[in-house]
Each structure stands twice: as C-alpha cells, then as structure tokens.
Amino acid sequence: MTLKLYIMLNALACIQGLPNKTCDRVKIQDRWYEMEIIWANFGRPFNLYAHKTTNTVFFSYTVPETYSDVDFQLAFIDMDTKEFQNIAGIRGGCSVAIDHVNEDIYLGGSDGIYKYNMMTKLADFYKEAGKNIWALFFRRNLFYISYPDQKLHIEIDGKFAIVKEFESFEVDQFHVTTDSEDIYFANKTGFYKYDNARLKVNVINDVITVRQIAEDNDGDLYVCTNLGVFIDLKNEGFKKVLDFKNIYSLTFDKDNNVIISDEKRIIKLIHTMTGCPDTRNVDLH
Numbered sequence: 001m002t003l004k005l006y007i008m009l010n011a012l013a014c015i016q017g018l019p020n021k022t023c024d025r026v027k028i029q030d031r032w033y034e035m036e037i038i039w040a041n042f043g044r045p046f047n048l049y050a051h052k053t054t055n056t057v058f059f060s061y062t063v064p065e066t067y068s069d070v071d072f073q074l075a076f077i078d079m080d081t082k083e084f085q086n087i088a089g090i091r092g093g094c095s096v097a098i099d100h101v102n103e104d105i106y107l108g109g110s111d112g113i114y115k116y117n118m119m120t121k122l123a124d125f126y127k128e129a130g131k132n133i134w135a136l137f138f139r140r141n142l143f144y145i146s147y148p149d150q151k152l153h154i155e156i157d158g159k160f161a162i163v164k165e166f167e168s169f170e171v172d173q174f175h176v177t178t179d180s181e182d183i184y185f186a187n188k189t190g191f192y193k194y195d196n197a198r199l200k201v202n203v204i205n206d207v208i209t210v211r212q213i214a215e216d217n218d219g220d221l222y223v224c225t226n227l228g229v230f231i232d233l234k235n236e237g238f239k240k241v242l243d244f245k246n247i248y249s250l251t252f253d254k255d256n257n258v259i260i261s262d263e264k265r266i267i268k269l270i271h272t273m274t275g276c277p278d279t280r281n282v283d284l285h
C-alpha cells in the first residue's frame, strides 16, 4: 500500500491551509459560503462521495498501520447528525461509487469490490477478488480503475473487461456527466475529454493534476486539482472558482452544499448572503 499512498499524496501534495482568520468565508463564483468543520481528526480524508437519500458522505482516510506503513480506511458521516462510522471488513478501502437509481453503494479496496448495505451496515463482497481497486465510478454501468496498472474496466453482463478505447494509456480519474454523457478522464499527464462520436481524445489541460471530478445537483461539473477547483462553463471552458491548492476532494450533499476536504478536515461550505472584504479572497497563499 505504501506506493499507492505515495502516488496519491504526490497527486494531492498539499501546499497551504485553508483560511482560519477572523472572516471564515469563501467565495465560489459570486456566492459566499460559510465554513463548517464536519470532521477534523487524523489521516487525509479523500474520495468524498455523497449518498443523497440518506445525506451521508462516504470517504476514505489514511490510518497508520505500523511506524512506517499506512493503509486506507473507508468511513461515512451523516451530514445531519454528524455521526461518524468506520466501514469494517474492506482492506485498503479507498474508493466509492453509487448507483443512485438502484441505491447500490459500491466500495473498493485492495482486494476487490464490495456492496454496502446501509441498513445492516455490512459490506458484502461483490466481484474482482484479488484486484486492487484504485477508483470506482457508476453511470449505467459500474467502472473501476485497477492499481497499479491504472486500467479502466467496465462491467457488462456481469463481467468486467478493460475498456478498449482506453486500453493503451493510464486512467487515474474517470467521469461521465449525467445529462450530456460527456466523458472526462485524467492521468498523470493531464486532463482530457473523450469524444465518443469521433473516438478521439481532446486535451483540456496538460499541466494540472486532477484529484477528483464531481457534479453538483444541478449538473455543473467541478474539477478538483492541485491548482484549485475549476468549473465547466460549457462554451467558455473551465474556469477556476476556488484558489485553494490544498483541496483533496469535493462532493455535494442533498441540499447542494459543497463538501470539501483538506489534509485533515472535512468542511461543509454553506451558502450565505454575507461575505468578507473582497481583497481577502483574491490570493490566499
């Protein structure tokens, strides 16, 4: 697991802390948000993923195994009660995908994919024993990215196969948008859009390192990177809306509040009418 963590932390390399000065507000586009600390513990919370019906946020964090080794642990937090719970039984648990239509919660670790039952609080083994799961994604089909070869797999008729079009390169992040079914992916070389009609890869940015791709409840696409958070303005392209370089992950709860994580905290950004003097948000570093 050490190498996996090393790669992940490189991708996530944190620079500086979020502000904790007198005015604890952040601005995204023209909206101001108040920061509420949801979880401030240990480890590095990442891969945040909201389950809307129960208003819980699933995530993974690092736990020290021995003096020199670390491992991953999956957990979730109820956004209403702030109740925290570890998910037992998944070694190296680090990835989450939710099928919002069938309410299936898929979790991945260093030994395959599991299905999580919110009622019994049990993770049952699903498929791909022996496979180290780097990432999971669900849009009509279940996808996973294997580690360490970073290959994208799709489940068709109950069986997983490598996605042919993506076979010749690595994939670290993968996302298909809800409405337009646009295909985005990222790897260590850059951030790309896959043109499904022309079977062609278009480069969006070959400088940034993408940490997570997420959609809000209105279908706007957010990309969390080492240079800040970007939003897809469609015709105008991607625009930076949050200049913090230490955001690891982001998701949106059932009320469309932004939930982000930095190196040791999970923070809820709650929409508010009052902001800070504008100068504060220009450059935080």
Ligand SMILES: *[C@@H]1O[C@H](CO)[C@@H](O)[C@H](O)[C@H]1NC(C)=O
Binding pocket: 017, 018, 019, 020, 021
């Ligand atoms: C936030 O507060 C902590 C402890 O009070 C301090 O060490 C840190 O430098 C502060 N960060 C910022 C960005 O002001």
Ligand SMILES: *[C@@H]1O[C@H](CO)[C@@H](O)[C@H](O)[C@H]1NC(C)=O
Binding pocket: 168, 169, 170, 171, 186, 187, 188, 189, 190, 192, 201
């Ligand atoms: C990342 O994807 C691009 C576009 O498909 C590809 O050209 C590049 O070789 C990939 N990088 C790696 C490290 O696989």
